[in-house]
Structure formats: structure tokens, C-alpha cells
Amino acid sequence: SQQGEEDPQALSIQEGENATMNCSYKTSINNLQWYRQNSGRGLVHLILIRSNEREKHSGRLRVTLDTSKKSSSLLITASRAADTASYFCATGSNDYKLSFGAGTTVTVRA
Amino acid sequence: DAGITQSPRYKITETGRQVTLMCHQTWSHSYMFWYRQDLGHGLRLIYYSAAADITDKGEVPDGYVVSRSKTENFPLTLESATRSQTSVYFCASSESGFTGELFFGEGSRLTVL
Numbered sequence: 746s747q748q749g750e751e752d753p754q755a756l757s758i759q760e761g762e763n764a765t766m767n768c769s770y771k772t773s774i775n776n777l778q779w780y781r782q783n784s785g786r787g788l789v790h791l792i793l794i795r796s797n798e799r800e801k802h803s804g805r806l807r808v809t810l811d812t813s814k815k816s817s818s819l820l821i822t823a824s825r826a827a828d829t830a831s832y833f834c835a836t837g838s839n840d841y842k843l844s845f846g847a848g849t850t851v852t853v854r855a
Numbered sequence: 856d857a858g859i860t861q862s863p864r865y866k867i868t869e870t871g872r873q874v875t876l877m878c879h880q881t882w883s884h885s886y887m888f889w890y891r892q893d894l895g896h897g898l899r900l901i902y903y904s905a906a907a908d909i910t911d912k913g914e915v916p917d918g919y920v921v922s923r924s925k926t927e928n929f930p931l932t933l934e935s936a937t938r939s940q941t942s943v944y945f946c947a948s949s950e951s952g953f954t955g956e957l958f959f960g961e962g963s964r965l966t967v968l
Contacts, residue, residue, distance in 0.1 A: 775954055787945060787959035788898075833897065837954025842913065845890075845898040 748772065748844030749834040757852045764821040766849040768834030776837040777810055777817050781830045782848070788833065791819075824853045858882075861946050861960035869968050874933045876963045878946030886949040887929040888957065889913075889921065891942040898945065903953065904929055936967045
């Protein structure tokens, strides 16, 4: 069963704008990760945030985690055409497995 | 080249046939995983392995068999393919445990007619 659920399912933005997507989950976690998948390719790890962390940055990516609300957000600043992809959150729990959501499809228009 | 490779990338087969999807990684990561990706379902874990000769079932293991005689290889076999097994299959590996960062292959797209 899916642990994380991304919102929105799809997002279309203009190049240069920021993109924000959210992930909600149901049970307690050890960490939460975000992955990117370009069309027809495998998933690529973007960032991992541990349950005792609240915010993490990597280049143009900013991830927040609110364990009290069981939610996380991924912000991509100053989007580029190359950011067009699907983005997945994955939660790591004490059942020793990563559970993925269904993803958010982001389209960046030139 | 270093990394994780899957073969074949594309496969069309018929119902009832046996199919094996191969996965090879060059990092010597202990942990390896098989996921399937279907529209609307995200990725679902089929099987995983903590080391050579240690495998365990994931969320959707029925109809699949795995083996791991060597650390670098983790083949997935569909013993008698069904149409519901039409999917994109991803192999992944991790050096930092079951819930660590995963490195994915490019996927194997399987169509069962």
C-alpha cells in the first residue's frame, strides 16, 4: 500500500517560476526521500530528510518536513525546462522498506 | 561502466511463458530491490535482498521468484506470465540499508499478451 501521497497530481508552470509539491503520509517514519523520474528513465535520488530534521536544501531544491502533520514539501526554485519530470516522495519506516507515492508530474513551459 | 543495468529493456511475451529480468550492479551494494511501476500506483515493492542468498517478499510478490547467488546480480523471474504483470520493472540497490538512498536501473518494460 502507498504510504506517501503527492499533491497535486500534475503541475504546469512557466520557466523561471517556482514549483511546490506536497507529500502526506500515514504512519511514523525514519526518513523521507524525494526522487525525480524523467520520461522513460529510472528514478534518481534528489534528497533525503531524516525525521529529526525540519528543512534541507540542495541547490535549487528545498525540502521541509513536518512530522506533526505527517507531511513534506518539495520546492524547486527558478524552474528550468530540464526540471520537467515526475517527482516521487518515498517514506522509510521501521518496516525496513521504502514506500513510494504515485508522484507529481511537473511540466515546465518555455 | 559503473552503475546498475537491467536487461532486457523491452520484452514482449505471451501468457504462460516464463520470463527472467536481469539486474546487475557494479557497486557491491548489499541491498537490492525489485519494484514494479504502474499508472496510478506509483512503485510497489516485489522482492528485496539484504545480501547474497538472503531475499524476502515485498508488497506484491505473487507470481514472481528471485534469487541472489552473487552480490552483484538479482534476477527476477515470472514463472508463468499473466497480463496483469504487464508493467515497467525497476531494479534498485542501496549501500545504506533498506530505507537508504536507492540507485535505480533504467527499467525493463514488459508486455504480456
